[in-house]
Amino acid sequence: MEEKQPVPILEMKKITKQFPGVLANEDVDLELFKGEVLALLGENGAGKSTLMNILSGLTRPDSGEIILNGKAVDIDSPRDAMHLGIGMVHQNFKLVSTMTVAENVILGLDSENFVLDMKKVGKKINEISDHYRLKVDPDAYIWQMSVGEQQRVEILKLIYRGAEVLILDEPTAVLTPQESNELNEIVKKMTKEGKSAIFITHKMDEVMNFSDWVRVLQKGKLVSVVRTRDTNPKDLANLMVGREVLFRIEKKKCNPGEVRLEVKNVSALNSKGIEALKDVSFSIRAGEILGIAGVAGNGQRELTETITGLHKVLKGHIFVEGEDMTNKAPIDLIKAGVSHIPSDRVAMGIVGDMSVASNLAMKEYRKAPLTQYGLLHPKRIFNLAKGMIELFMISTPSPNTNVKFLSGGNIQKTILAREIGACRGLLIAVYPARGLDVGATESVRKEIIAERDNGKAVLLVSEDLEELISVSDRIAVMSEGTIMGIVDTETADIESLGLMMAGVSLKESGAKGG
């Protein structure tokens, strides 16, 4: 029996954590070995984030222990965790957007000197970014960065602080395939240097490529521990949801009607005053899904925000159902029947300190029956919410719970329920399935396709090419603010889309136009 086993550098034993109405973790065990990568799998609300928040000092467990290098440790705060060499990149980044990269990196660090030597910090950042090929400008401001760039800053921050155990919560959710590969390289390089990583993901191929071990959580409990090389994506998906998951979505043939959205030669500046959209033109018909592919930060945000009235159009026109809606206020576009699932769901999609019911009513509250003679009907809002919660299977203790206490997937379902409920002609969905588990991703995609079949026009922005190919009818690829080409999904292949994303135009990439 005395077989010599490697000793894990990190162990979590019988972790239990109770939240109001939800048992987030129940007797969960975890082991992490030096130089290895552990993948944590589970549906939304399975308790992965809670477990990692406990490890990184954000929440305390009700019971259980954490053993690091053979010693029981007490992690009271992220600071404690950092001192122990444990660092986490959260799903929603914890960066100060009005500060530069370098300032964010040293924020909260005990500095050796009273006077900050920002030059030295910048130099060290450059060294790290060269070493791991993390392209980051130390003097750039966070608010000017795309989500993908911000993630690089988060990872760099951990490396700078000497983290030995890195926790990555849905790291690839915001990345392009190329960026994901880069991240893979970074993580591999780090594990080769003796660091270890835990990461949460829903993408099966990444679990297979990235990790050495997989632990599957279901409803707060650990249901399976397997070596990655002994398993396959299908088995993992089954373990995770406890049922068969459809990876391919069945959908009817596209049957386009009249033009719902027409974007004509639109140009726009970004927050830095640089041209972010250059002469963009396309149209979407009723009953059709147009996918927008592209690396984050190539104008997708400006594009969707000009269409929803949040961003100013510099040149060109936007027509919704034939009517010129260029530079109209968001409310006018909402009234014209445009629904918007925004890219940053917590910052733009919900009001965290208001109830699930209120959040579900945030589009319909203006009209009867929710408002009559200017007075709100809380009971009607409550009942509407109850129906939507049931229909979209939003898991919440009550409609009156503040929405910020829900898991990421359930927050997204809340937004989806509201936007689909209010949608009359055009649905704009920006990264709708980002960071969602297999089950939720599937239901989000199905809802979007159902909207198409209901005769809505859909604009789907995504970085997941598989998603774009399985959901949309046509795909437009954006690079540096221009549309490189629009292809029919049936004739599209991932390679040529990837080339267009890299800035090679349609003709050169050789794909057939649509």
Next chain:
Amino acid sequence: MRIIFEKRNTISKKAIVLVPVASFLVSLFLTGILLVIFKTNPFKTYASMFMGAFGSWMNFTETLVKAIPLMLTGVGVGLAFRLRFWNIGAEGQLVFGGVAAAWVALYWSPFIPAWMVLPVAMAAGMIAGALWAGIPAVLKVALSVDETLVSLMLNYVAIMIAQGLYYGPWIDPDGFGFPGTKIFPQSAWLTRFSGRAHYGLFFAVIIGFIMWVVLNRTKWGFELKMIGRNPRAASVMGVKIGRNIIIALLVSGSISGLAGVFEVTAISHRLQQGLSMGYGYTAIIVAWMAQLNPVASLFVAVLMAGLLVGGDQVQMMMGLPAAMGLVLQGMILFPMLAGSLFTDFRLKVITRKEEAAV
């Protein structure tokens, strides 16, 4: 054993009520220490403060006199605070409202029917207050100018304008140079129902309840809540942020302006020194202690007014400075601010055994 703070997962309803009560008790305790240092018996002092403010009907009417402007300004600034708009200019809005009412009472009353004088004075005062609050609102919305400084500085401007008027062009020619206007004509007097307590009380209470309904049961209140808690999401949802901030501040200022109208038409019957008594600043404490709930503000205003009146009483009975009431008021704010921690966090005591287990 160790004590740590743990973030609550839901905001405790109990804590919302308990925190103000507990912080009041803590401030009584802290002021008690101060009183002991002054070699006075804190229990006796508190008893005489209480009796001074609530001990007899007569005393209570005096408490009401001070409670009315506190109610109105408390409701007014509370509305702005809900939008995270730090309007600390209620004092100036009150004074400017008083000035406008005095203008109507002194210079318009001969030309309008007697029954219309008060309503017109009230309308003028509300418009003046709204204007005064509208300045920082427009500056903030249009140019992102910090509202805290602007609204604070405008307090001094309003006070100086008032002074300029009652020392200068509006001075009572038969007043032997005493700074103040002529007494208003009777038609501009707001009726008192008992002692100096006047019908402004009913306006204040009604406005408090109306504001509660507006904030919690109307479309507009819903939008204000969204703006206060996540302006970015609100704008995505089609709410016009700038316009709503300006409208809310106009309403906020008009309510404070009304407080000024009542001060001149019901209490002093003229514009004179002493219109600015600091109600607009105490209103900030009122609003926070009431957790920005307009109905709760009404009750907190009575409590705060009791402290002011009781403070005067202490001066007479115990030979202590009247500032004691003010000290107590200040002392309330600190435990309140510290106490708000407990609505979001709870204390967790960790015994050594548990610690070993974690």
